[in-house]
Amino acid sequence: MITIKQLDKGLCSLEEIKTCGYREGKYGVTVIYHKNSTAAAVYTKNKVYAAPITITRKHIADGKISAILVNSGNANCYTKEEGIEKGLELAQLAADKLEIPLEEVAVASTGVIGRQMPMDILKPIAEKSIEKLDNSRQSATDAARAIMTTDTVPKEIAVESQLNDGTTFKIAGICKGSGMIAPNMGTMLGFITTDLKADKDMLHECLLKSVEKSFNMVVVDGDESTNDTVILMSTNTQVGDIDENFQEALDYVCMSLAKQIAKDGEGAEKFMEVECLGANSLTDAIKVSKSVVSSSLVKTALKGADPNWGRIISAVGYSGVEFNPEIVSISIASKTDEVIIVDKGNVTTYEDPKLLEKAEEIMKEKEVIIRVNLHEGDYSITAYGCDLTCEYVHINADYTT
Amino acid sequence: MITIKQLDKGLCSLEEIKTCGYREGKYGVTVIYHKNSTAAAVYTKNKVYAAPITITRKHIADGKISAILVNSGNANCYTKEEGIEKGLELAQLAADKLEIPLEEVAVASTGVIGRQMPMDILKPIAEKSIEKLDNSRQSATDAARAIMTTDTVPKEIAVESQLNDGTTFKIAGICKGSGMIAPNMGTMLGFITTDLKADKDMLHECLLKSVEKSFNMVVVDGDESTNDTVILMSTNTQVGDIDENFQEALDYVCMSLAKQIAKDGEGAEKFMEVECLGANSLTDAIKVSKSVVSSSLVKTALKGADPNWGRIISAVGYSGVEFNPEIVSISIASKTDEVIIVDKGNVTTYEDPKLLEKAEEIMKEKEVIIRVNLHEGDYSITAYGCDLTCEYVHINADYTT
Numbered sequence: 145m146i147t148i149k150q151l152d153k154g155l156c157s158l159e160e161i162k163t164c165g166y167r168e169g170k171y172g173v174t175v176i177y178h179k180n181s182t183a184a185a186v187y188t189k190n191k192v193y194a195a196p197i198t199i200t201r202k203h204i205a206d207g208k209i210s211a212i213l214v215n216s217g218n219a220n221c222y223t224k225e226e227g228i229e230k231g232l233e234l235a236q237l238a239a240d241k242l243e244i245p246l247e248e249v250a251v252a253s254t255g256v257i258g259r260q261m262p263m264d265i266l267k268p269i270a271e272k273s274i275e276k277l278d279n280s281r282q283s284a285t286d287a288a289r290a291i292m293t294t295d296t297v298p299k300e301i302a303v304e305s306q307l308n309d310g311t312t313f314k315i316a317g318i319c320k321g322s323g324m325i326a327p328n329m330g331t332m333l334g335f336i337t338t339d340l341k342a343d344k345d346m347l348h349e350c351l352l353k354s355v356e357k358s359f360n361m362v363v364v365d366g367d368e369s370t371n372d373t374v375i376l377m378s379t380n381t382q383v384g385d386i387d388e389n390f391q392e393a394l395d396y397v398c399m400s401l402a403k404q405i406a407k408d409g410e411g412a413e414k415f416m417e418v419e420c421l422g423a424n425s426l427t428d429a430i431k432v433s434k435s436v437v438s439s440s441l442v443k444t445a446l447k448g449a450d451p452n453w454g455r456i457i458s459a460v461g462y463s464g465v466e467f468n469p470e471i472v473s474i475s476i477a478s479k480t481d482e483v484i485i486v487d488k489g490n491v492t493t494y495e496d497p498k499l500l501e502k503a504e505e506i507m508k509e510k511e512v513i514i515r516v517n518l519h520e521g522d523y524s525i526t527a528y529g530c531d532l533t534c535e536y537v538h539i540n541a542d543y544t545t
Numbered sequence: 546m547i548t549i550k551q552l553d554k555g556l557c558s559l560e561e562i563k564t565c566g567y568r569e570g571k572y573g574v575t576v577i578y579h580k581n582s583t584a585a586a587v588y589t590k591n592k593v594y595a596a597p598i599t600i601t602r603k604h605i606a607d608g609k610i611s612a613i614l615v616n617s618g619n620a621n622c623y624t625k626e627e628g629i630e631k632g633l634e635l636a637q638l639a640a641d642k643l644e645i646p647l648e649e650v651a652v653a654s655t656g657v658i659g660r661q662m663p664m665d666i667l668k669p670i671a672e673k674s675i676e677k678l679d680n681s682r683q684s685a686t687d688a689a690r691a692i693m694t695t696d697t698v699p700k701e702i703a704v705e706s707q708l709n710d711g712t713t714f715k716i717a718g719i720c721k722g723s724g725m726i727a728p729n730m731g732t733m734l735g736f737i738t739t740d741l742k743a744d745k746d747m748l749h750e751c752l753l754k755s756v757e758k759s760f761n762m763v764v765v766d767g768d769e770s771t772n773d774t775v776i777l778m779s780t781n782t783q784v785g786d787i788d789e790n791f792q793e794a795l796d797y798v799c800m801s802l803a804k805q806i807a808k809d810g811e812g813a814e815k816f817m818e819v820e821c822l823g824a825n826s827l828t829d830a831i832k833v834s835k836s837v838v839s840s841s842l843v844k845t846a847l848k849g850a851d852p853n854w855g856r857i858i859s860a861v862g863y864s865g866v867e868f869n870p871e872i873v874s875i876s877i878a879s880k881t882d883e884v885i886i887v888d889k890g891n892v893t894t895y896e897d898p899k900l901l902e903k904a905e906e907i908m909k910e911k912e913v914i915i916r917v918n919l920h921e922g923d924y925s926i927t928a929y930g931c932d933l934t935c936e937y938v939h940i941n942a943d944y945t946t
Contacts, residue, residue, distance in 0.1 A: 469623070540846070
């Protein structure tokens, strides 16, 4: 039995790490610094990917980095050679200040696509940010804040846990989300640190596993960004015999960050979890849960607190998964309550319309769980999402290039 | 050179056809009647499909029908045996009144999913509707109106054309769309009639071809409905040697109806066509154009008249199609004007920011064309869609079960 203890200090929970964040208007720069760290990363699957991804892929290839520099306000995407040069220029600035090789700086960007980086604005911000590098609570919060775009709250988490051999380790992370969130990591940046010593391949393997069931299961608007990056970086301070407890703690951290993203989706007022159970394969479970969580009609039903299960079964139906509609179960639940609306193909509300009223009550809650059991196999997964509101339209109709 | 002449009489353009439509509140019934017609149909690919589809598949299997009865207000979906019985009951009512066999009545339904059909409401409406059957302009309009749900305007078209052998023929159709419109025919009902004699296989083949490039290329919200049905019915009045002119005229009719659906998408204020050119295959062209036309961020950019081409290239990037971002071209156009923003990989607006202003002007128009040329191959297709507005959210958050 693994104990995961949540810490309330964010990135600064790892005493050896220094962080900073500084922003002016829509531009911000965050730096996470620890010399000679080991790191691995996962990136967007979008065929059009940003310059910082090209840079970071190269710099992180040997598994060794000492700093991560992230800027918000400009995605540095579709900016050709000039974009690479400017990304490297920012990385060089950090390298100079921190007296580390350029190749040990990973970079990431988020913001508008298709504009060259305004270096006259970003460089002074980066300088001011780096001047503040330390291990304080304030800097950890600043780091989480400086990477925000349309996020309304900073997103961070830190936990402490133990390996079976008794080694204590910590994992701390920050992320940003909000818009362009979907199928495979929207404009999703995540930076996770741990003090547990691990080689790059181990870090990569663990990160991939965690990302699959966390960040990859979040859908805000179905748009997959060009800049998604999640980096896992180890300071190698704690040495132990890595086991499944590390994976579990990392899962916990990634799931927490993923849920924070869904809850703070652009314009979101409500949060939903869509559990698909009894699928024939994990792929099927993912398809079904994502189809439901992505459906504009389910999202607006959530907004309107309407237990419109017809939209749910329809989204299951067009998910592309083979299943038998005659044995499906669907329920709408909160943390404490559950109404089974379709029970192995039988619509319970046909006989007891009061159940629909009860489901309506649940739909009014801030957090709603939609549970779909295909009764076909043993695979299950949960997708995370939010409602579709007018505010989403406002944010994205007015967020100018 | 084929001449397609548009007629302004709707379904009643075919003198031998009788139609009617009658509605009370949210329920309506439309009937299209011509004894001994030949027909073929295309249906939703949703695994969960409605009772009327089960009935119509069976009745239309031999290619012979005499009437189509459509009800709005209830989708008769996920209603089990009771749904089939009630669908047949409505069909029987029409069969009795029209003195035709039950098996010659095709049915279709649209409305809320997961409620049993309120026969006490629908039967009197069906009776009142059928009493009005005739070939008048009024009845043709009523027929287009009675199938509407959240549609704001009736959708109809009629054309006259000629085969190469000189035979004149007509095609007339009505449809409904609005919400749950996407990948493969949303809550899309379409009823198309022609006087040109054709066997059921020929009708089916022509219909499939037309549907692929029309109804299947319309995206409103990405939700694929459980009830989609398009029926093509021939009165066999005109006899000629069927050639490609019939296909072309049918394409014209289907494309017109499809565009009417996109323009009247739930809450839509603006219409867009997304042309994908230079694709390596038709499948690729479809994926790219649909990815762009479905993107919530492109839809909100259209709403906000924001020439945010970064969102367009991002949607191309996550379409799942292999292409080289370095040779892509993207332009934003109206019927009379065009701004090339990305020219074979080069962003023209980096050098000439005024082009962005010009693109902004075009984005302000009611109808906008987004053109993506992959410069990879020779395949192209156009997808049709609309903007995402607050009104869409209102309609679907408040449209109660």
